[in-house]
Amino acid sequence: MYFYDNYYILLVVPALLISMLAQFYVKSTYRRMSKITCSRGLTGAQAAYNVLRFYGINNVRIEQIGGKLTDHFDPKNNVIRLSPGVYSSTSVAAIGIACHEAGHAAQYAQSYAPIKVRNTLVPVANIGSSAGILIAFVGYFLGFQPIVLAGIALFSFVVLFQLATLPVEFNASNRALQVIDETGMLDADEKAKARKMLASAALTYVAAALVSIANLLRLILKFSNKRRR
Secondary structure, eight states: OOOOOOHHIIHHHHHHHHHHHHHHHHHHHHHEEEEEEEETOOOOHHHHHHHHHHTOOOOOOOOOSSSOOOOOOETTEEEEEEEHHHHSSOBHHHHHHHHHHHHHHHHHHOOHHHHHHHHHHHHHHHHHHIIIIHHHHHHHHHTTTHHHHHHHHHHHHHHHHHHHHHHHHHHHHHHHHHHHHHSSOOHHHHHHHHHHHHHHHHHHHHHHHHHHHHHHHHHHHHHHHHOOO
């Protein structure tokens, strides 16, 4: 999909490197925080249940799935799915991650506006992600401006989706930390470590947005240069 050009080197490559560093950081933080046991002995599944109970949510199940860091909330089936390293673990990392996913369940239960915006963007963002850049470059090499514009327009929805994802993820973490604090699931030191775990995870979403923005700028700049020639 990616054709060699100077804008790719100058814009996209640095963003990709930042994304790789963010992924490395979240994994290393997860490894460290997974070794710190919650003093109250709560498992990730129990912590997620506590968040659901805090918000009065009783129609969401909590299940275990395979993999590592595969934790997510499935709004279609009302299920919080937690990886083995989170579901039955009593680590600070497990508590933070599980509460974060339960925070997403709370967002749906309370009709949190940003998550509605993000979900609205999903279909066109999926199309833009898989075909936007390709369409833009087809138009670029054919020298047909409307195709270039169509590709750029499609890919712009990927950027909008990534940007809309940021407040959703930040809010889920804030909800998690609020419930952790108000219910006393973690002591002050443990909560600080859970906050660090969630902050590192948030960086991956920021990095993903940077990659999308870099790609969009790349398309716009190449298109602008094409028009000047």
